[in-house]
Ligand SMILES: Nc1nc2c(ncn2[C@@H]2O[C@H](COP(=O)(O)OP(=O)(O)O)[C@@H](O)[C@H]2O)c(=O)[nH]1
């Protein structure tokens with residue numbers, strides 16, 4: 001990516017709006033903008049009103065702008081921020097006007113990328129800025145803010161320091177120790193690191209589930225009303241409902257919000273003996289959904305008793321099942337004995353569904369505290385920490401099996417690489433484009 005030219009981008013979101021903001025950044029900005037904006041006699045960091053005109057003197061818009069002089073700017077380069085009237089046509093014309101004068105329209109994240117190159121911010125802070133702009137709920141936002149204020153970097157640096165000390169000691173042991181080395185004395189330090197890494201990974205998993213969408217699967221025998229309930233829960237007629245058994249043959253899913261938590265409901269093929277190949281494939285998918293779900297709504301109706309197959313699933317996934325008895329309009333007195341988390345509803349006539357919704361929400365919230373914060377706030381950080389965890393656990397296993405030092409070192413080098421790309425100490429082009437290309441335009 002070229003970092004020597006002058007870039008421009010709208011920094012406000014597209015569409016009809018009150019004000020459009022543009023950012024311009026680059027080393028030779030003054031020359032390029034001469035004749036367009038009166039930069040020479042504009043004091044830095046003071047807002048100035050100006051009538052923006054094209055080269056023939058025709059007025060484009062009345063704007064205000066601020067001039068920044070390197071290195072005191074967001075990117076660390078000379079910068080200008082322009083505030084114009086909003087609107088699609090106006091924004092496009094201003095952008096095109098500057099582009100026609102030799103400014104390049106910036107790629108997503110290019111301003112922040114330059115800021116990183118110029119040492120204005122850390123990689124973690126850069127990622128947090130992207131996350132702040134994209135957070136849809138407060139828990140996610142608060143975790144990103146910890147990244148912005150430097151708390152996350154502190155934690156990463158502390159962990160990394162502990163890791164490199166350990167790594168250095170082990171390397172030294174391998175190089176200088178003359179006797180048979182006793183690697184088990186490193187065990188406790190690796191274990192402590194692994195424990196902290198595990199905590200970070202777990203907290204992220206629990207919280208991200210709340211904002212990315214906890215998986216909730218609706219399963220049970222055919223015709224008990226799974227698709228009817230699914231449609232009620234997602235608030236639209238999404239899944240086909242008929243009295244014919246085996247109607248739903250594939251997984252139908254939809255993400256919805258219950259207040260501030262995201263839930264992904266999946267309607268599945270009913271479980272029964274069947275000779276139909278497609279239906280059997282559907283049932284296989286049902287089992288896969290059940291395995292990965294945070295919560296299973298296992299459904300039956302007042303006309304059926306639970307058979308052995310039902311009971312097997314219920315006992316296998318006991319901890320994350322809510323039992324739902326449907327069609328209470330047909331029999332008021334039906335009671336399922338011997339189970340504690342049971343809801344009685346009529347999906348068709350919308351009875352008991354509000355209680356069930358509350359039950360679902362309470363269950364999911366019991367898995368993660370929406371007010372807690374996660375040190376990790378991006379999927380990229382999470383994936384790197386999962387790698388670090390794997391490497392540390394492997395190293396522990398090798399120690400326990402009295403394996404050789406070289407293999408431990410190779411596992412730890414794996415962790416070291418992940419740590420380095422976490423903080424940006426080692427960055428290749430791919431990682432850069434992987435992070436910044438997803439940013440908003442103008443960031
Ligand atoms: N009486 C009654 N019938 C229902 C209720 N919920 C669903 N049904 C009917 O049961 C049949 C099967 O429903 P469906 O949602 O397709 O069940 P699925 O096979 O489990 O997905 C349809 O004829 C529905 O109209 C209910 O609460 N009461």
Ligand SMILES: [Mg+2]
Pocket residue numbers: 226227228239240241247248268270
């Ligand atoms: Mg169905």
